[in-house]
Amino acid sequence: MNSLVSIIVPIYRIEKHLGICIESIIKQTYSNLEIILVDDGSDDRCPDICDLYAKKDNRIMVIHKSNGGLVSARKAGLKSSSGEYIAYVDGDDWIESDYIERMISDMILSNADVVCAGQSRDLFNESVRLYNSVSVGIYRDDDLDRLKTHLISNGDFYRPGISTYVWNKLFKRSCIYDYQMKVNDEISIGEDAAVTYPVIMNCKCVFVNDCTSYHYRQREDSMLKKSNSFSKESKSLKHLYDYLLSLSELSDAYEIKEQIIDYVLSIYLIRSGGILPNEKSYSFFGVNYQDKRVVIYSAGTFGQQLVNRIREYDYCKIVKWIDDDFWEYRRCCLDVDSVESVGSLESTEYDYVLIATVDCRIAETIKRRLSSFGIDSSKLLSVDCPKNIREEQIQKYLN
Numbered sequence: 001m002n003s004l005v006s007i008i009v010p011i012y013r014i015e016k017h018l019g020i021c022i023e024s025i026i027k028q029t030y031s032n033l034e035i036i037l038v039d040d041g042s043d044d045r046c047p048d049i050c051d052l053y054a055k056k057d058n059r060i061m062v063i064h065k066s067n068g069g070l071v072s073a074r075k076a077g078l079k080s081s082s083g084e085y086i087a088y089v090d091g092d093d094w095i096e097s098d099y100i101e102r103m104i105s106d107m108i109l110s111n112a113d114v115v116c117a118g119q120s121r122d123l124f125n126e127s128v129r130l131y132n133s134v135s136v137g138i139y140r141d142d143d144l145d146r147l148k149t150h151l152i153s154n155g156d157f158y159r160p161g162i163s164t165y166v167w168n169k170l171f172k173r174s175c176i177y178d179y180q181m182k183v184n185d186e187i188s189i190g191e192d193a194a195v196t197y198p199v200i201m202n203c204k205c206v207f208v209n210d211c212t213s214y215h216y217r218q219r220e221d222s223m224l225k226k227s228n229s230f231s232k233e234s235k236s237l238k239h240l241y242d243y244l245l246s247l248s249e250l251s252d253a254y255e256i257k258e259q260i261i262d263y264v265l266s267i268y269l270i271r272s273g274g275i276l277p278n279e280k281s282y283s284f285f286g287v288n289y290q291d292k293r294v295v296i297y298s299a300g301t302f303g304q305q306l307v308n309r310i311r312e313y314d315y316c317k318i319v320k321w322i323d324d325d326f327w328e329y330r331r332c333c334l335d336v337d338s339v340e341s342v343g344s345l346e347s348t349e350y351d352y353v354l355i356a357t358v359d360c361r362i363a364e365t366i367k368r369r370l371s372s373f374g375i376d377s378s379k380l381l382s383v384d385c386p387k388n389i390r391e392e393q394i395q396k397y398l399n
Contacts, residue, residue, distance in 0.1 A: 003108075004036040005100055006083030006173070010073035011091035015045040017217060022053050024094040026060075030101035035060045036077040037091075041067030046091075054238030072185045074166075078177060086176055089214075090168045096213035103170040106207050110138045113203035115170040117211040121218055123246045124328055129212040134161045140205040145254075149207065152197055157385050158358040162200065164193040175199055175202035183243070190232075190240040190267060198247050201256070203335035233271050237264055238398045258387075265394045266358040269383065273306035273356075276316060276396065284393075289352050294315050295345070297366060298356035299323035299336045306356050316354050319350045343373035355382040 007025055011018060025035055037050040037060060047064055054060045063076050074088065085107065089095060106115045118131040133154050139147045147161065153159040176199050183194045200206055204233040241264045245257065261340045268274075274284035283289060294316055298304055303323065310316055323329060344355070353370060355363050363382035371377055385393070 004083040005085045006081035007087045008036045008077030009089050009091050010038050011046050012040045014092040017092040018049050021094050028100045034083050037062045037388040038073040038077045039064045040073040071191050086171045086173050092213050092217050099213035102211050110207040112205045112207040113172050113175045115207045119168045120212045120215045121220045122215050132162050136210050148254040153262035156360045166192045187239050189236045261390050268397050273309035275309040285381040292351040293319050295320045295353040299329040303356040320334045352379050352381050
């Protein structure tokens with residue numbers, strides 16, 4: 001087991017975290033590495049840090065290029081790679097010392113085309129382990145066919161079978177190269193999915209493991225989500241939707257179109273808060289809450305965008321905003337309170353609690369928890385998106 005692994009690191013304005021990332025890669029127990037640092041036109045100290053490390057370790061190659069975005073940086077790195085296997089590490093993340101050894105070992109053992117790992121989400125001093133929703137194991141032949149039927153959408157709205165990310169996976173270079181190069185540089189939403197899912201759909205063998213040695217760093221500045229214009233979000237998502245549907249390899253045998261609709265619609269809900277500017281009376285929460293008094297559960301991307309749209313359209317009155325990680329969001333200057341604080345509200349002070357998650361299983365867990373605080377279940381609203389209306393709704397958004 002001594003195959004060359006090329007690790008591609010796209011880098012842009014992350015000087016504070018870049019050294020930790022590179023150190024974690026060069027200290028891997030698996031040493032036969034080609035480390036490609038792609039400086040995507042950073043105007044901070046990242047270019048100098050890259051060049052410094054290249055002097056210290058002859059496995060490191062540095063590419064300096066004008067800023068073109070994440071997709072173009074990954075393409076540049078892949079073009080320059082020579083390893084039989086390809087891994088990506090984002091420049092503000094880090095990997096435990098056994099990560100590559102674990103991934104390449106599983107790859108060789110199973111003769112897989114892709115190894116799909118879990119991840120650890122690092123938020124300040126806390127780390128949470130996250131896994132794919134499909135079972136750990138080797139998928140080939142009939143098992144692989146079954147995997148493809150819930151690869152992008154795992155039956156519930158919305159939970160992916162395998163995560164979209166390219167950075168917690170190991171690919172055979174021969175399997176990923178063409179698909180990475182096909183992705184339009186203008187795709188800025190779902191750029192990972194545009195690579196991961198087409199690759200897996202055309203694999204002969206996939207290995208899913210429970211490794212969580214890849215650490216995704218949720219930076220304080222990345223916790224604050226921009227509220228882009230509706231038209232800009234729609235245009236970006238339409239690029240992704242059309243691209244995924246255009247791939248002739250995505251066979252109807254696996255209900256791929258329906259899976260893509262679920263995936264893109266979930267992004268729309270998260271990025272827009274689910275409020276169409278020209279159709280405000282429709283509610284993805286099953287009940288029209290316009291002009292009502294609401295509590296918002298979750299300060300993540302969905303929660304933040306929901307709050308942004310409510311304020312933008314003066315849609316209803318926000319009584320309270322709650323999240324388990326409330327203190328971290330307060331550090332980002334968001335007016336968020338603890339989940340337990342909702343119990344101090346009188347039932348007459350609010351009409352509904354809007355649970356801002358697209359994952360129905362998570363929503364049910366949240367409902368049970370909130371009910372334990374004495375909240376009437378009829379006030380708890382989660383995303384209600386019947387399968388028979390999803391294509392109609394996504395067309396309204398994208399058009």
